[in-house]
Amino acid sequence: MADACIFLMEAINFKNTYKSDQKEIRNTHINIGTGEDVSIKELAELIKQVVGYNGDLVFNTSRPDGTLKKLTDVSKLNSFGWKHIVDLEEGIRKMYQWYVEY
16 A cells, blocks of 8 residues: 555646546545455455464354445556555555564
């Protein structure tokens, strides 16, 4: 995320985040992410694997599921020339390694 923020601050003018013919400036937000979808279950299983947890994952199915998809649209950021260089698994591994060392 920090890499994307620095890229945007150094390379992108705010005027490039919206269409110049708009009467009202709206939707200037820029999503940061990989653009790859992952479910909560898949994320939990990935973390379990990375940290070497051998226990069971238990999901409370009596509770509402909430939003099933939370995929972030990163097309605007990609159109400016930025693309993630660390995927989710590598990021989790790096964060866990940092946590264990410190």
